[in-house]
Amino acid sequence: MKKITDDDLTLLYYGEHDDPSLAARVAGSDELSARFEALGEELSRMEALAPPERGDDYGAEVWRRISPRLAEARQSSGWGWFTGLRTPRFSLAGAFSIALVFAVAFFLGREGALTGPAPTGAGNTQDLVLNDLDPGQLLATSVSRHLEKLNVTFTQFANSSELSDGMADRAMDMLLANRLYRQAAESRGDKQLATFLGELEPLLIELAHEAYKNSPATQNRMQQELKDSLLFRIRVMNKQLNDSQIST
């Protein structure tokens, strides 16, 4: 009879041994049972290698971090869809509002941070104006207005077969604003709002880069996504923000 090695027992332990009689032989022998038990006990010590836990929103966090890099990654790999994605679009009309959003987001982020030196120089004038405001309320008001604009643009997109030329420019402005508000919400520790804003970004990116152009399937999918849940969720979040402003 063939001698049973530790390698055989390892295969048995992992359910990989191709001899169906081996388990019976091990069970029927004290010596083999003891060896098998020792192997199991020693390997079970590896269970101490429990990875640090990630929160429920870890997947969303990973997506938030990688999504801006995906378009570039796909292009560099030679995939042709999303042509023209690298050139950022800016409308002059949106530039001023972006600057304003940036100032608000900067203020909210700074107020939300627990530590860190206060900015000096040019930022001080802004501080004098903004220091009297409640940052939480300012964030809620600003994001609420942002969501109203998103609601209008998305509703227009969801219900139109022919899209205006200005749609992509508007979406790019809103994408940039959305990122700043998301960062401000993160800095303030408002995870729910930050996650929600992060979830809007994939669609805004596609809209800003006209992923729907020459692709009826993509346009249908984007419109369906909006109609199925996103528009509703934007309205609900907007209502929550408005309610929170009333209650404070």
Add this chain to the structure above:
Amino acid sequence: MKNSSQKTIRKAVEGDRLAFRELVLENSHAMFNLAWRMTCDEAAAEDIVQEAFIKAWRSIGDFRMEASFRSWLHRITVNTAMDYLRKRSKRQKLEVDEPQWERVSQASEPARTDVQIDIRTQTQAALMKLSEMERAALMLRHFEGHSIDEIANTLNLSANACKQTVFRAVKKMRIELQPLVAT
């Protein structure tokens, strides 16, 4: 790792970002666990997960629907982790410093008792003594439940070479873990 639906995978393969997003949401935790077990380094594991998904998106057009998506993602994660470990090993040769996992193991588990931390630290130490290939093979077999054939495919080894790699890893781990059994 959840079994992502074939429909979602197919859509992602066709370039659907939302479908890919769903795959990211479904698989991030499991990929983090695998990356952490490969590196014993929390920050590195997070970077590896992100890098692996970027690589997956870049090459998802090449994915064959008849293959296992889970194994495919694992292969990318393991390869990314191995690249990271090679770079780290080069860096550590230039630095006189304690290994990264020792610092992480002590800092990231405040709730554990001293004995548990000791076991964990020693287990990590044992694991980090394995070669990258042995560690990957053992992690995929022991924690992810992959078959020897799947691991061989993931690590680009023959089935026999893969089996021998697992055997070597198990032997080395047993030598290191034996003293902990009585603990």
